[in-house]
Amino acid sequence: MNNTLKNSLESLRIQTEGMELSQSLAHLSILFPGKVTLSSSFSWEDQVLSHFVLEARLDIEIFTLDTGRLFPETYSVWSKTNERYHAKIKAYYPKDYEVEQYVSEKGPNAFYNSVADRKACCFIRKVEPLKRALKNKSIWITGLRAEHSLERNDLQILEWDEGNSIIKYNPLLNTTTDDLKKVIRENNIPYNPLHDKGFVSIGCAPCTRAILEGEDFRAGRWWWEENTKKECGLHAR
Numbered sequence: 001m002n003n004t005l006k007n008s009l010e011s012l013r014i015q016t017e018g019m020e021l022s023q024s025l026a027h028l029s030i031l032f033p034g035k036v037t038l039s040s041s042f043s044w045e046d047q048v049l050s051h052f053v054l055e056a057r058l059d060i061e062i063f064t065l066d067t068g069r070l071f072p073e074t075y076s077v078w079s080k081t082n083e084r085y086h087a088k089i090k091a092y093y094p095k096d097y098e099v100e101q102y103v104s105e106k107g108p109n110a111f112y113n114s115v116a117d118r119k120a121c122c123f124i125r126k127v128e129p130l131k132r133a134l135k136n137k138s139i140w141i142t143g144l145r146a147e148h149s150l151e152r153n154d155l156q157i158l159e160w161d162e163g164n165s166i167i168k169y170n171p172l173l174n175t176t177t178d179d180l181k182k183v184i185r186e187n188n189i190p191y192n193p194l195h196d197k198g199f200v201s202i203g204c205a206p207c208t209r210a211i212l213e214g215e216d217f218r219a220g221r222w223w224w225e226e227n228t229k230k231e232c233g234l235h236a237r
Helices: 002-007 009-016 021-031 044-055 072-085 096-106 115-134 177-187 193-197
Strands: 036-039 061-065 090-092 139-141 158-161 166-169
Touching (some): 009 158, 021 044, 021 139, 036 044, 036 115, 044 072, 044 177, 061 115, 072 193, 090 115
Parallel strands (some): 036 061, 061 090, 139 166
Antiparallel strands (some): 158 166
16 A cells, blocks of 8 residues: 555646645545545644635544643634634644653653753654554645755655655645735634744744744754754654
8 A cells, every 4th residue: 555655646746736725635635535634733834724624624634733732822723723614623642651751750841951852752742643643644734844944945745754654745845934924814814823923833832932033943943952953753754
């Protein structure tokens, strides 16, 4: 099955080339019924994608990873999204015994101690739940944008994710922040108010801050670490 799915990539690229976002989402949902899923952190990007999915009632599941340490504003926009679209966005949680063991052994804020401890926390709270969310799915829709990180400049709109054995669809890869704001404004889409306070990439509360003028997009994530590959492992390649 995985080889068949992987071999269909080029055909999918040809089929979706030139399609509007709403068309490509609908096309994939028809080609892979019950097998397409959208991950949401309730960011600008994910809210735009969710809008097109939910407005058209597409056969695409939307899920989020509730790490247990999200901002109150994130839970608020989650609730508003469910209410606005009469939706039930599915939540995946870390395994409680793994969180208990990590916190008991290392402490509640051990992710500040080292990159290894931070990545261990990310794995427990995000990476492992993601694998459960993607199980038995064929297409994973993400809100990844090249503008967010130099590490993402070589991504493709449709690509094979070897770690999760799934086709990853990054339809907003070349979209600008201004483009997203325009869509949100024109469609009155609920969004996280932290974006208006300088937060670009919004994850767990202890690991996210607003960026200053002139700072890199990823400066607001794990700012105490060296400015190298600031990824949590969800999009490891």
